[in-house]
Amino acid sequence: MKGRFQMRARNLASLASIVVLTIAGLMLLTSASATGQTPAAPKAAAAKAFTPPKTPWGDPDLQGTFTSDDYINTPLQRPANLGDRLYLTNEEIAAREATIKSTAQTDLQEFAGANARVGTGPPSHWGERAKHPPKQTSLIVDPPDGRMPPLTAEARTRKAGIGAGNNDPRPDSWEDFTYYIRCITRGVTGSIFPVIYGNGTQIVQGPGYVTILQEMVHEARVIPLNVGTHVSGNIRTYMGDSIGHFEGNTLVVDTTNFLAGKTGTGPNGGGTPTSDALHLVERFTRVDADTVNYEVTIDDPKTYTKPWKVAFPIYQEPGYQLFEYACHEGNYAMKNSLSGARAQDKADEAAGKK
């Protein structure tokens, strides 16, 4: 991962988030019992009947620190052999649960065995892990086969950036790498799709605004509510212009005005870069005290032959908090990758002269 692991101190620092979680929990218990609901009701039933708390100024309260860790091992695109089946079977879920338990045991190991074969990668406990088995076979929920629609002919000619751990093709410059490796951004979707770590999303609301903060590459989207229109099409940004409103208890965020040819729609913003026609509609719905269902429709007619949709839950976990992810400030990987490539150029040249 080219030195982009940040130090993750484990201490008693996040009492406050426990307090916030407990407050949210207690408030929910109070409101749930008032409406005669049991908090232990199955998720599907709760999703219909759950009434989220309100902020003092009357908006549905989505605030908290969430993670998509449970979906770390769920692929964006569904393996073809699973066809149109979106949900895992009970047996498959049980198997995932067993894997989560055994992995947790393995992660307790602090030192490699004396004769262990170790590579250059990080030890297993450095990554984040799913805590509960996911329910889905893929993050893509539409089209029904869980696959990205075909690229347009023009989009197939666009070059995708070089990702982490890949030194072939050899980079001529920083411009050959993805915007993530360059510590610039992962784009809107890349900032919330689950990856091996740093999956934290914190939501802070104020009157007229929702802020969505993401740990990795330290994103902060400030979304004005009920402002009606986007900024002029002459203003284009990596993260686009987001405007929001509530539909019932769901926050709907509409984002346009993206720069063309920057990030893609894969994990960490990799893959074929999207165009200036990209239009995202995201929906955030709190379905129980700890869970927000996230949904995004990706429409980019210059890149994909039809719109497609991704959905997965993000959830709160006691003690989980965001840390500062100073990516560019410590991007030694970029210097090292480029100087390595130049050293290889030199070696090739020397070999050619002989």
Add this chain to the structure above:
Amino acid sequence: MRYRFPGVIIIVTLVVVIAALLLVVGPTTAQAPAQRGQPAAAAPPRAINGKPNFTGLWQSIGTANYDIQDHSARPGPLFQLGAVGAIPGGQGIVEGNEIPYQPWALAKKKENQANWLARDPEVKCYMPGIPRATYMPFPFQIVQSQKDIAIAYEFATANRVINMGTPREAAVDTWMGTSNGRWDGQTLVVDVTGFNEDTWFDRSGNFHSDALHVVERYTLRSQDVIDYEATIDDSKVFTRPWKIRLPLYRRLEQNARLGEFKCVEFTEELLYGNLRKQAK
């Protein structure tokens, strides 16, 4: 990151929860909910749970980012930029205009200033730290909830969430520090610790160490002006704590909103240009 849940915390938590519930329930009933479904019509509430509402887009005016002390206009380092690259003069924001450097530190400040472009972290698009983020020539957005307060700065997408709950110790040193907030009457007081030694105060080489401790005070002078004050303490660099003070103005343009200044792409040629493949 996660940790075990010690039993003692439950008691502390319950006390805080009860207090918080009382706070939440009290003023809520007195306040009309914001109108929804209408574009930008409803005026924002002036208070959230009885505390002033700082939510909005703010910016400083002045030349403090060039030099936090009183300074005359002077030429910039690149003559090619002419008047555009010159440094405007202006009044500083330091109380009494004196920064009480220890002798070695004053020498280093001067050296920094002489090597501005090579050393200023702003040039490299690094996160600016606190308080510098407040008076850079970019706006920043405060989003204030009934719990925590988020501040998103336009420069480099730097941001921080001010923890308004039980104060937490800085877990690691960072560029933007660890912010714990509290209310002193109608003033928001933010205690910021856990800084690294890599940020500066301005483009004139004013610097600090990793012992930096900043206490900020935000007070509404009127709906559209915040009186901002910060006490700066760093026993490794200064002989005593000192203060800066400046007003922050609300951006009042119609549809004013936080822009995006992700400046990394503007620095890569500078930082990595020597490692670009050379044409044969």
